[in-house]
């Protein structure tokens with residue numbers, strides 16, 4: 013039912029024959045993850061907030077003044093954790109930028125550890141991130157793990173609509189199967205449930221863009237932006253929660 017396949021940029025993804033869908037774009041799993049989630053979500057948020065830079069007491073632009081970056085914290089909620097590729101790339105970027113990461117992935121059908129460690133994604137992240145991810149994967153399915161002093165991961169093993177948390181997040185990666193295959197993941201109830209967990213000023217990103225999705229997000233108090241899509245797609249969607 014689950015099979016590892018190669019995508020156009022040489023990175024692997026998983027094909028789910030029951031759903032008839034891949035976990036990533038066939039045009040490149042790695043490029044899609046980097047473009048849609050890491051660059052258009054995480055990097056956009058960090059740049060927008062510049063929360064990882066020390067604000068000088070006298071005011072002014074910390075970058076122009078050349079102040080050192082300080083450790084700040086960013087929290088990410090992912091809908092559809094799957095292989096963990098979005099998490100792995102985000103964890104490495106946060107380490108590089110000196111940002112603490114609290115990451116929660118929601119996954120209704122977690123991969124076995126065996127399959128999760130056969131993706132070949134060790135090529136794209138640091139050896140320590142990969143090692144700690146594979147060592148802690150099974151534990152993360154039932155509780156939060158400390159991957160390193162600056163990175164925490166929890167995989168909530170439940171369906172999106174059953175997910176509950178007292179936390180709100182800075183960024184949401186919405187990586188559900190396409191609406192043609194799983195329409196219930198894109199209806200108003202699913203999007204409203206998800207946006208409850210986004211902080212005001214927080215950023216929601218996804219690879220898809222449809223009229224229904226835009227309308228749902230606007231009705232939930234978000235501003236909508238079309239951003240250039242990953243390879244093979246003209247556009248993707250980014251939303252910022254106002255209220």
Ligand SMILES: C[S@@+](CC[C@H](N)C(=O)[O-])C[C@H]1O[C@@H](n2cnc3c(N)ncnc32)[C@H](O)[C@@H]1O
Nearest residue numbers: 035092093094095097120121171172187188189
């Ligand atoms: C497009 S794939 C996600 C790919 C993943 N982000 C990755 O990098 O591997 C969609 C994921 O959503 C999961 N899923 C399906 N129905 C779900 C539901 N109701 N709630 C949460 N996750 C669900 C699937 O098992 C699958 O892992």
